[in-house]
Amino acid sequence: MRMAELPYNLPDERGHFGPYGGVFVAETLICALDELREHYARFRDDPDFRAEFERELKHYVGRPSPVYHAQRWSRELGGAQIWLKREDLNHTGAHKINNVIGQALLARRLGKPRVIAETGAGQHGAATATIAARFGMECVVYMGSEDIKRQAQNVFRMKLLGTRVVAVESGSKTLKDALNEAMRDWVTNVESTFYIIGTVAGPHPYPMMVRDFQRVIGDECVVQMPEYAGRQPDAVIACVGGGSNAMGIFYPYIEHGDVRLIGVEAGGDGVATGRHSASLTAGRPGVLHGNRTYLLQDADGQIVETHSVSAGLDYPGVGPEHAWLKDTGRAEYVVIDDDEALAAFHDCCRIEGIIPALESAHALAYAKKLAPTLGSDRILLVNLSGRGDKDMNTVAERSGLHFYCRPECNPESGQR
Amino acid sequence: MNRIDATFAQLRATGRTALVPFVMTGDPTLASMPSMLDALVRAGADIIELGVPFSDPMADGPVIQRASERALMQHVSLADVLAVVAEFRRADATTPIVLMGYANPIEAMGVAAFATRARDSGVDGVLVVDYPPEEADGFAAQMFEVGIAPIFLLAPTTPEARIEVVAKFARGYVYYVSLKGVTGAGNLDVAEAADKLAEIRRHVSLPVGVGFGIRDAASAQAIAAHADAVVIGSRIIQEVEDGPPEAAASRAGAWLATIRQALDAMERKRAA
Numbered sequence: 001m002r003m004a005e006l007p008y009n010l011p012d013e014r015g016h017f018g019p020y021g022g023v024f025v026a027e028t029l030i031c032a033l034d035e036l037r038e039h040y041a042r043f044r045d046d047p048d049f050r051a052e053f054e055r056e057l058k059h060y061v062g063r064p065s066p067v068y069h070a071q072r073w074s075r076e077l078g079g080a081q082i083w084l085k086r087e088d089l090n091h092t093g094a095h096k097i098n099n100v101i102g103q104a105l106l107a108r109r110l111g112k113p114r115v116i117a118e119t120g121a122g123q124h125g126a127a128t129a130t131i132a133a134r135f136g137m138e139c140v141v142y143m144g145s146e147d148i149k150r151q152a153q154n155v156f157r158m159k160l161l162g163t164r165v166v167a168v169e170s171g172s173k174t175l176k177d178a179l180n181e182a183m184r185d186w187v188t189n190v191e192s193t194f195y196i197i198g199t200v201a202g203p204h205p206y207p208m209m210v211r212d213f214q215r216v217i218g219d220e221c222v223v224q225m226p227e228y229a230g231r232q233p234d235a236v237i238a239c240v241g242g243g244s245n246a247m248g249i250f251y252p253y254i255e256h257g258d259v260r261l262i263g264v265e266a267g268g269d270g271v272a273t274g275r276h277s278a279s280l281t282a283g284r285p286g287v288l289h290g291n292r293t294y295l296l297q298d299a300d301g302q303i304v305e306t307h308s309v310s311a312g313l314d315y316p317g318v319g320p321e322h323a324w325l326k327d328t329g330r331a332e333y334v335v336i337d338d339d340e341a342l343a344a345f346h347d348c349c350r351i352e353g354i355i356p357a358l359e360s361a362h363a364l365a366y367a368k369k370l371a372p373t374l375g376s377d378r379i380l381l382v383n384l385s386g387r388g389d390k391d392m393n394t395v396a397e398r399s400g401l402h403f404y405c406r407p408e409c410n411p412e413s414g415q416r
Numbered sequence: 417m418n419r420i421d422a423t424f425a426q427l428r429a430t431g432r433t434a435l436v437p438f439v440m441t442g443d444p445t446l447a448s449m450p451s452m453l454d455a456l457v458r459a460g461a462d463i464i465e466l467g468v469p470f471s472d473p474m475a476d477g478p479v480i481q482r483a484s485e486r487a488l489m490q491h492v493s494l495a496d497v498l499a500v501v502a503e504f505r506r507a508d509a510t511t512p513i514v515l516m517g518y519a520n521p522i523e524a525m526g527v528a529a530f531a532t533r534a535r536d537s538g539v540d541g542v543l544v545v546d547y548p549p550e551e552a553d554g555f556a557a558q559m560f561e562v563g564i565a566p567i568f569l570l571a572p573t574t575p576e577a578r579i580e581v582v583a584k585f586a587r588g589y590v591y592y593v594s595l596k597g598v599t600g601a602g603n604l605d606v607a608e609a610a611d612k613l614a615e616i617r618r619h620v621s622l623p624v625g626v627g628f629g630i631r632d633a634a635s636a637q638a639i640a641a642h643a644d645a646v647v648i649g650s651r652i653i654q655e656v657e658d659g660p661p662e663a664a665a666s667r668a669g670a671w672l673a674t675i676r677q678a679l680d681a682m683e684r685k686r687a688a
Contacts, residue, residue, distance in 0.1 A: 023550060026548075030573075300493040300495075
């Protein structure tokens with residue numbers, strides 16, 4: 001029997017997706033997670049909670065986000081029609097805000113005046129800082145000191161919004177270390193503090209809860225595609241770091257058995273070089289950050305450093321539900337490297353007038369590969385999960401330009 | 417009888433509290449481990465908790481994370497940890513060794529392979545920080561099978577119903593984490609710990625060790641009045657990192673000896 005024909009009701013009550021997921025944390029965190037699970041179970045289907053969540057999404061975020069037919073690009077590629085789900089048009093510029101609103105509403109109902117978050121590229125941190133300002137909550141964001149250097153603009157944004165950004169100096173000084181540090185804060189301050197995790201990873205109930213808050217992306221597509229494109233897509237394509245935008249758009253399509261679900265991992269310099277972030281493609285199952293999932297690790301079980309041009313995909317693990325969808329074959333996972341993502345980034349800018357986030361450019365790059373192999377009556381739906389304003393510096397550097405010039409330098413000298 | 421049970425039986429007969437230091441394998445160097453373990457035993461350690469380095473020690477504070485990083489700079493693996501234990505066992509047949517670490521290095525070796533290799537090396541107990549009892553049934557069963565005690569944590573926030581669950585799986589001793597937060601944090605509340613220990617003892621017949629937050633003779637004595645074992649980690653590692661690596665073992669031993677003396681003095685007073 002094909003899995004797509006089964007009713008899909010994972011995770012089980014202990015947070016397992018087959019062998020993946022679960023609650024792999026120290027005893028000191030168990031009580032907080034039990035409390036969160038109970039409260040989330042209570043509010044998940046509460047009509048008042050749902051109504052408030054939907055009101056925030058509509059009036060504060062600007063949902064529903066449109067689906068958009070990338071006609072010129074599709075014509076140029078000469079194959080399948082590419083449609084974009086425009087999460088880049090959300091307030092704060094990415095899908096991250098959907099989940100943050102859900103968790104912040106929950107924090108408010110639990111009477112927690114303080115929220116904390118981890119961030120890599122700064123998008124989840126900025127979204128959390130935004131909602132903390134909107135709801136009048138104290139907010140602390142943990143960010144690796146390496147990422148702080150790479151993402152100065154988002155650090156500034158968070159500070160503008162009244163958030164304290166704490167530089168994490170341990171380990172590799174990136175997202176995974178920020179997550180460790182946020183967990184430590186939570187263990188210590190659990191009575192006053194709600195930990196807003198930014199992706200579909202971590203201990204149960206986070207992978208389920210974040211998916212539930214992000215499924216609005218796919219739910220909207222299921223309604224919009226027949227209306228605007230005439231039918232459901234042949235394939236849904238999304239980038240996968242931790243995997244929240246992909247889970248959000250995949251989840252409502254899991255039971256649509258004839259829709260291919262394609263997750264695109266970050267290939268960095270190429271999987272063969274070892275400098276990449278493709279956990280599902282090149283990793284092995286293990287335990288990290290509270291769940292069992294595919295991990296990039298060495299033979300001794302130590303987590304290895306990852307690489308991607310997009311900071312938001314630069315993570316050695318992946319959400320456990322993706323691990324399960326991979327093993328069952330319901331979703332396919334492919335790899336796009338830095339250069340391919342950058343090429344798609346430029347195509348999208350020049351042909352469609354949309355500057356995509358480098359994360360989303362990975363999904364676009366795979367659509368660009370796949371479209372010409374299919375007939376023009378086929379439809380590919382790509383989750384354009386965020387906009388690329390935050391990536392100006394990175395792209396400028398990669399293109400040999402210098403976006404920022406100090407006053408003493410000649411503006412012309414930067415333009416090689 | 418397992419060496420852990422034998423140790424506690426003997427301590428109980430003489431009315432003493434177990435002194436349990438924690439050191440990280442490979443800190444400051446892998447080569448220094450035999451002299452480190454020897455120094456701890458000579459200073460009066462009853463059981464030694466030996467850390468298995470991990471790249472992402474989520475439940476540990478900065479001190480133990482730094483120890484882990486020093487070990488990983490030398491690529492110290494779980495296999496190295498087992499080799500250190502095997503070498504220790506050739507010279508010491510009685511002092512129990514408990515490994516403490518995270519799940520992933522064990523899963524990378526394979527739980528079944530780890531169980532037999534740990535038994536053959538002379539490991540007596542294993543505490544996997546990120547295996548709460550809910551996720552540990554298979555692991556605990558494989559440890560029982562080879563005669564290794566799975567050790568579990570209890571926290572100030574652990575409700576009574578969960579203490580019963582932990583009691584079902586645990587062997588050797590249970591480890592009460594005496595404060596909220598990570599290893600090496602401050603603010604040990606002795607009265608609160610004493611209340612919780614009384615609650616734990618209603619459900620757990622095993623010895624109860626207390627750790628997290630014990631930093632000096634006074635806090636060790638205060639906890640020893642209520643606990644069967646006093647576990648000290650971050651404070652010893654500070655001795656290890658605070659000075660030249662060649663003398664780390666003697667510094668750690670000298671510091672631990674002061675705690676041993678304080679506990680002995682208290683026990684003599686109590687006996688008198």
